Amino acid sequence: MVSQILRDARRYEAIAEQAVPAKSKPSFHLAARVGWMNDPNGFSYYKGQYHLFYQYYPYDTKWGSMHWGHAVSDDLLHWNHLPAALAPDTLQDRDGCFSGSAVELSDGRQLLLYTGVVKQGGLPGEGSESLQSQCIAIGDGTDYEKYAANPVLSGADLPEGGSAYDFRDPKAWREKDGSYRCVVGNRASDGSGQLLYYSSEDAIHWTFESVLAENKERFGSMWECPDLFELDGKTVVLISPQDMLPQGFEYHNGNGTVCLIGRFDESKKSFVEESNHAIDYGIDFYAPQTVLTPDGRRVMIAWMQNWDTLAVRMAKSPWCGQMTLPRELSVRNGRLYQWPVRELETLRRNRVAYENVLLEGAATLEGIRGRRIDLTITIRPEDEANVYKKFAVWFGKNDAFHTALSFRPYESILKVDRKFSGSRRAVIHQRRCKVPNRGGALTFRMILDRFSVEIFVNHGEQALTATMFTDSTADGIAFFADGRIRMDVEQYTLDAADESASAE
Ligand code: FRU
Numbered sequence: 001m002v003s004q005i006l007r008d009a010r011r012y013e014a015i016a017e018q019a020v021p022a023k024s025k026p027s028f029h030l031a032a033r034v035g036w037m038n039d040p041n042g043f044s045y046y047k048g049q050y051h052l053f054y055q056y057y058p059y060d061t062k063w064g065s066m067h068w069g070h071a072v073s074d075d076l077l078h079w080n081h082l083p084a085a086l087a088p089d090t091l092q093d094r095d096g097c098f099s100g101s102a103v104e105l106s107d108g109r110q111l112l113l114y115t116g117v118v119k120q121g122g123l124p125g126e127g128s129e130s131l132q133s134q135c136i137a138i139g140d141g142t143d144y145e146k147y148a149a150n151p152v153l154s155g156a157d158l159p160e161g162g163s164a165y166d167f168r169d170p171k172a173w174r175e176k177d178g179s180y181r182c183v184v185g186n187r188a189s190d191g192s193g194q195l196l197y198y199s200s201e202d203a204i205h206w207t208f209e210s211v212l213a214e215n216k217e218r219f220g221s222m223w224e225c226p227d228l229f230e231l232d233g234k235t236v237v238l239i240s241p242q243d244m245l246p247q248g249f250e251y252h253n254g255n256g257t258v259c260l261i262g263r264f265d266e267s268k269k270s271f272v273e274e275s276n277h278a279i280d281y282g283i284d285f286y287a288p289q290t291v292l293t294p295d296g297r298r299v300m301i302a303w304m305q306n307w308d309t310l311a312v313r314m315a316k317s318p319w320c321g322q323m324t325l326p327r328e329l330s331v332r333n334g335r336l337y338q339w340p341v342r343e344l345e346t347l348r349r350n351r352v353a354y355e356n357v358l359l360e361g362a363a364t365l366e367g368i369r370g371r372r373i374d375l376t377i378t379i380r381p382e383d384e385a386n387v388y389k390k391f392a393v394w395f396g397k398n399d400a401f402h403t404a405l406s407f408r409p410y411e412s413i414l415k416v417d418r419k420f421s422g423s424r425r426a427v428i429h430q431r432r433c434k435v436p437n438r439g440g441a442l443t444f445r446m447i448l449d450r451f452s453v454e455i456f457v458n459h460g461e462q463a464l465t466a467t468m469f470t471d472s473t474a475d476g477i478a479f480f481a482d483g484r485i486r487m488d489v490e491q492y493t494l495d496a497a498d499e500s501a502s503a504e
Helices: 004-019 342-347
Strands: 035-046 049-057 067-073 079-086 097-104 110-119 130-139 144-146 167-174 180-187 193-200 206-214 223-231 234-241 258-265 270-278 286-292 298-303 327-332 335-340 348-363 373-381 390-397 403-408 413-417 430-434 442-449 452-457 462-467 476-494
Touching (some): 004 079, 035 067, 049 079, 049 097, 079 130, 079 144, 097 130, 110 167, 130 167, 180 223, 193 223, 206 270, 223 327, 234 286, 234 327, 258 335, 270 335, 335 452, 342 348, 342 373, 373 390, 390 442, 403 442, 430 462
Parallel strands (some): 035 286, 097 167
Antiparallel strands (some): 035 049, 049 067, 110 130, 130 144, 167 180, 180 193, 193 206, 223 234, 234 258, 258 270, 298 327, 327 335, 373 442, 373 476, 390 403, 403 413, 452 462
């Protein structure tokens, strides 16, 4: 049964989207159907298609009472919107259906596990915060029925000291034996984040197992949007902590993302950490979630925004919020590697390539330009005994605007800078990251869509993501070297379904 609140949202989005021209949206990144989008939710492969749900407020381009938007795709690049899947329409989630995940049940139905939010009324003994509990809805891939006995996890299922006000974003998965597990973000009594671990035979009745991982005053406060999976012989935990402090060039202030790599101790049901690092070193990346593809790839997608950088947006757009490219993950040498899903290569057209170009001062290259491109640049010093001082590439460029990526080999720092990308707000426009020092040799792949750049450094060892909202006619690319550099460049235009890439 579809509630009136959900019916209203579905009717509204179907009408409102007609006023949103395809070209005003990203070409091969998923954006909000209309209105507001934040975290990816319920990323899953179900009945032969990828399903991606998302935190959604259709009625405005600002965060509001959370619904779940819904899209499906065959190739992770072309997305079709389905009607909104969840609305805040029951007593257990009346103030929002917050983030969560999806699993398939043994009878073939799909179960959504999400956080139901209920604001406290300010009665004596009640705080002004929102109580958070885990709820489920079961459906067929389009329509979902909320479970009558929601919530399935509440304050009673917390360990001692765990807060019922910061208890959210369950990520569930199915074990090989058919039983289910989930991890949920929680705030411990010392105010810092922890991960709670639950088990279930049917994905409906859940039992608390353990505190799987603790913050120990390292990564911000509350841990949002956890994920946990096995990859390349390691256990990987992804978290999105609030209120982070920077640690050198590794983490930055505010809402950040952290990858913990280690192993799972089955007897203690706890995670033993071996290494940690930032998931993305750019500006706009938060709340990543993964799916296991039918061919065994672990693929991650994230909200290509951040709560701290939201002021950078298009003034009059009918949508706000996009996802990153889905990225294939692997673990090598204690690090999480990321690479655009291989499906992206099917969109490649119009190859232009240069080899061993000598770069000294400023230069452009014939045919190297565009705002929907897949561009790989490899640089090395012309003279290893006299390494250049600085390399830069400016893209999304016209006379007024550009976004820059620059590299200084003597400090081994890579910097993304979108100060000149049209933002009128005094917020973060730059971010720097330390890359391994390889004597001035560096290779990176940049994927540009209409409103974003994603940079994959040294074959995916590090990634930097940023949105940019300049007009897509700002499509120039220029190079700069302080010193002498040898450079290889390979570019493809990316031809998505909505139109021919060469038209821009
Ligand atoms: C993360 C987050 C989640 C929450 C959702 C609400 O971006 O704050 O913790 O479930 O957004 O929209």
